[in-house]
Amino acid sequence: MNSMKRFISSLLAGCMIAALPNVTTVRAENETGAVEKEETVYIVTDASGKAGDVIVSEWLKNGEGRKEIKDVSFLENIENVSGEETFEKTGNDGLVWKSEGKDICYQGKTDKELPIAVSVTYQLDGQKITPEDLKGKSGHVKIRFDYENKTKTTVTVRGRKETAKMPFAVISGMQLPADHFRNVKVTNGKLISDGKNSFVIGMAFPDFMSALALRKGDELYGKLQEINIPDYIEVEADAENFDLGMVMSMATSDISSLLQNKNIDASFSADMKKLTDSTDELVSGTKQLKDGTSALKDGSKELYDGTAALKNGTSDLKNGLGEINEGSKTLKDGTGTLAAGAHALKDGTGELQAGVTKAADGISQLKDGSDALKDGTATLKNGAAELSNGSESVHTGAAQLSAGTGELKEKTAQLSDGAGTLSAGADSLAAGVEKLSGGISQVDDGLAQVQSGAGEFSKKLDSGMDQLSGGISDAESGAKTISSGLSDAYAGAETIAAKLPEIAAGAGALQQSISDNAASLAGAVSADAQDISSAKSQIASAESSVSTLVSEGVLTEDQASAILSALNDANSSLEHASAVNANASEKVSGALNGFASAAGQLKGGADQLASGASNLKEGIGSLQSGMSALSSGLGTLSAGASEMKKSAGEGLSQLTDGISQVKNGTSSLKDENTGIGLLKNGTKQLQDGTKQMAEGTKQLAAGAGSLDDGAKQLEAGTNSLNEGAKSLSAGASRLDDGAGSLQSGLNELHSNTGKLTAGVQSLSDGAKQLADGADALDNGAASLKAGIGKAYTGADTLNTGADALNTGAGKLHEGIGTLDDGMLKLMNGMEQFKTEGINRLSEILGDEMDEVIDRLNSLAGGESAYTNFGGASADEKTSTKFIFKMEF
Template sequence: MIYENKHVMKILSLILCCTVIGSGTAAIAYATGVKKTEEKTGQETTAVTSAKQETTGAVSKDETVYVIADADGSAKRIIVSDWIKNAPGSASIRDKTEMEDVTNVKGDESYTMNGDHMRVWDANGNDIYYQGDIEKELPVTIAIRYQLDGKPISAEELAGKSGRVTIRFEYINTQYEMVEIDGQQEKIYVPFVMLTGMILDNENFRDIQVSNGKLINDGDRTIVAGIAMPGLSDNLKLDGDVLELPDSIEIEADVTDFQLTATVTIATNELFNKLEWDGAGDLEDMSASLEKLHDAMGQLMDGSSALYDGIATLLDKSGELIDGIDQLSAGAKQLSEGAGNVDGGVAQLQAGAAQLTDGLGALTANNETLNSGAKEVFESMLSMADSQLAAAGLTVDKLTIENYATVLQGVLASLDETAVYTLAYNTAHSKVEPAVRAQEPNIRAKVIAAVQGQVLDGVLASLNPPLTSDQYEAAVEAGQIPTEIQGQVREAVEAQMQAESTQTKIQQTVEAQIQALIEQNMRSSDVTAQIQAAVESAKSGASSLSALKTQLDSYNQFYRGLLTYTAGVADARAGADAIKAGTDALKNGTASLKSGADTLCAGLNSLQAGSGALVEGVQQLQDGAMQLSDGLQEFNEQGIQKLYEAVNEDLGGLLTRFRATCDVSKEYKSFAGIRDDMDGQVKFIYRTEEISK
């Protein structure tokens, strides 16, 4: 268990680092054995299409949800943009979505509804791009609260005010699955990573601080980027002293004449989708999925019973229904009159969409400037670092954004105290030794004289009578030593001096005196002081270099986060363009609404004439609803309930919680809806309205 906890903590740390650096959020396919269930549609073309997808690649969905929100974070409108990626080039694609009004935004492909209540797109091998509005609770809601000088205040009241302002973004994660942990059912939230950004004018905002985020100042404006992971602490049950996982961010600043442009928040669970567990999470995935299936099945059965009861009531009230048709006819006339009012409202919506597009366009126009400016600052810092290294006498490769960490780490390794001492000692030795060896002729002359004296003493000791060198020299001066004896003495001395053993002794003595003199010089105060100075200089240089690397690492985090932010702004602009195109199309369609209302009136007149047939159809519908309810009851008892009761696995510990978190994340592939056998990914982009006087 200790090993597993350390393993999870290591992965958590890696996730947080990757999140802050922000190097891309591309989803990785979940490859732990997803089981696919074939659905009978009664159409042979569906089976053929499914087989083609299994052999040539899978159809997947990439979904972007745009949330237009008030300044307090409450959503006003939700727009969904879906991209169905037709990797196998299928002729037709079955698609599931909760959106009612679906508009193809990038082609002329059309669709029909099949027996499974799915749209079947006539793709002809193409990708499908469509979008539409949806009314549905968001998985993560944002509550934005404002304070002025420590007191709560609304966004409207804050506009134009001055003082110490606090803006708090609280993220409430409501998207969870019930997972069995240590024998108990617990909520495991989809692990969304929230990245919120805003741009503050430095003329209005000073002394800016942000919790759980970074600040980038270009002189005129400050970019604020904050990150949070709501629900992840609840999932992992970690002690805050061990690892703090924020679920909010807070910005503080001294403000003059408060006003705030739109803020943008990106929410994605793709980060946790990248983690693989080598198939170890199959049981957890099955448990969570079956729990959800069990609950959904109960709701479906309740719904089928309610459907039958409702149809029975409808049949009993068919007489009243016919009377109601008359009222509908009168209402259709009012609908026609209201169509004109709708057209005026759509015109206002169209103008608002144009303003949204223009605003995001202005924001996107700064992307390249921000990115290039941040890169220029980064490269300027690296250039300064190159100059500092050169001034310190260090020769290294030119620093770049990609290689600076590796290069500086290598230099730090070379500044190890032991290595520097060895280098300094060897350098001093290389200077001392030549100086000493330059004195070798003098040393050798003295050694030869000393050895020659020793040889002479040995020769004189062999005379009869034996003499010392002093006695011999005195006797020679006194003329007491014959010339013949003197010559013999000289010859004997020269012979021994030329002997190989004597020459070897001379050479060894000379070398020993040289080494002793070298060692004496190396122990001198000057040399030892030079060596120590080099070591101390290396310590100081290593400290400065480490601080330089830390500074560059910190800016690198800013730089990577900025690239992610500007990419998100660009995506938001694309979505806004799509919204504007949709409102333009809607405006063109309002003229048709009046005509449709007139047609409705005529149709209701025909409905009055066919009310008898309507009653007969309701009777048939009642019979079908009874069969549906009975069939669902049998399917639940014989299939879902047995499968649900069969899976009861006890999964405990932090590793289990983390696996469960990853599995729940991978299961959340769409907001608006997706086929069970289709892979997908989804991200959310929240944009709040600006605050101004």
């Protein structure tokens, strides 16, 4: 009974072995001490099961620790795969391994026929199909694995020799992805699914009836057929885009290890009733065991929940200690920084004490500088006020000058008009002189006619006298006109001559005044610029001193800010005043330069006018002398003509005398030095003088215009100067006020330097105490950090252990759940085993059970077992299995 149970359990264990992902041989200690040879044959097949390469792996287990192992192998291309040990060949197939007490693992190849053949066939929708054509197709697929047992041996059953096959068990397994295969079913196997893949495991015993030495027609053969011992595996599924992965099969002939006992109890049939009774008890026991596993499942759930709570607690503890650990690190860093800072503060207070002493000296110097700055700003304030007053006066004078130049411009225009009139009169005078000269020529011609025609004198005397009288009258009229024009011209020349010295003197005085004012203004502007520059230098020095006092800790930031703000306001005022001063200086300088140029032109025109007027007076004088001589000659001529007319009858002698007198008169008139020539020269000088005077008046008018424009520019420049002077005065007042505030602040600062020194001393003492305390705090923080670090490490270890405990409890719960499910299946299985197994076996075999036992014992005999494929020595204990790897 027990042997049968073990046989069934062993078959189930074989199915579980086939489910492993690979069949790599694992070493184990050989407890018997003898050399054992465990053999694994690897066969690579195609998709139809046809064998290709055959690789044999041999494991020599050196249980006794032999230095040499004697072996027999039919393999070729032998290679040690586990070490560097070597071998020597002895005979055809003998090997001697230099094992040195170690196991030996080696591989080799062979073309020897395999004892088991695998054949795989395929159907798609009920029609046979080759694997090559099936790939990628969709439909209902069947895959059938058939196995052929090619062995043959002789066994003894109940004293009789019978021909039988060596028994083999074959297990095949494959993986079917869910995205390619659905509705999977298996015949003679088990199906396991994880949702993503289906795993198929089947088991077959090819030609098992032949292994029991049974033939068709035997009564026992028919009864065993009812038990349905499988000799094939079939898988069917609905496939989509068919593609099959790797398929593995394992075949073994070690039935004796499955049975675990070579002598099954011969009284097995007698124990069938006991087996039936015991099965009832076993079913009852499995029910009780199921109740226990259910209770165990509930307890494991409580255990899992408790370990989860423990895990969460240790995790919180670890996290909390982690934060504390990080905090202790930060604290240690902070205390280190604090200690370093405290020592730096301690050292710095010493330097501060020395700095305060220097600062006290600097404050004294700054105080002296502020006093000097206050004096300078007061001086600057007074100077700016004076500049403002002076610029106001200059502006007033410039306005008056502008008004005077405007009036001068108007007068010079009138003068220019008068000069034009005078020039026109001089031209008329010249025309009259020419006319007079023509009349004298006519008189002279008339006298010639009188003289040449004395015979006709009497006849023509009246006519000649009339002509002479008319010429004399015309000459007298012209002389009167000329005398009148000369009187007017002389009066105008006198007026111009009288005014020109005043104009020239005024132009010279104006030029001198402009020059003097320019120098004065330039000096004032230069002095203001120097005062502004000096004040800015003093402000810059004060700002530098304030910055030094702040860096040395003498002044606070607020105090320094207030002082610097006042200094900045003062400096801004000075900057504005400097800009205004420079602008005004530039404008005033340009205006004064224009004035100087215009005044020079005015003076030059006045000089030319004076020279022309003098020449004009001389010409008029000459004309007046000539006109006097002309008037006298005309009187004589008129008297002679009258006398001649009255004395015509007295004779030619008197006529001749009269003609002589007339000729003398005309000769005087025609004389270039006394008569008409002197008159012509005078009129020529008069014309030249009037032209010079006209040109001079034009220059005088141009100069007056330039002078007027310059006066307007001067007025505008002095206005800007006046505004700038006012801004400068206001800025100087603010600067003086800021300097006063600075002086007051520095006086207060100077008076408190003693308190500052005492405070620095107290700070130094406190800094020393702080440094000592910071060192102690840093040492304590270091100890705290080390302790928390150890606590955190322990909490981490505890958390890891709790996590592992929780994981283990979870697995335990899952395992117990699986156990509980298994117990349910076991309970149901035991019911099924009792009903379909034991009861059915008892019904089928009945009295033939003893014969079955005998045949099973014959299978356990050594002569029927297939224990070696690649060769073995007589003293080696051997076992073998075959692994088929099918590649689709």
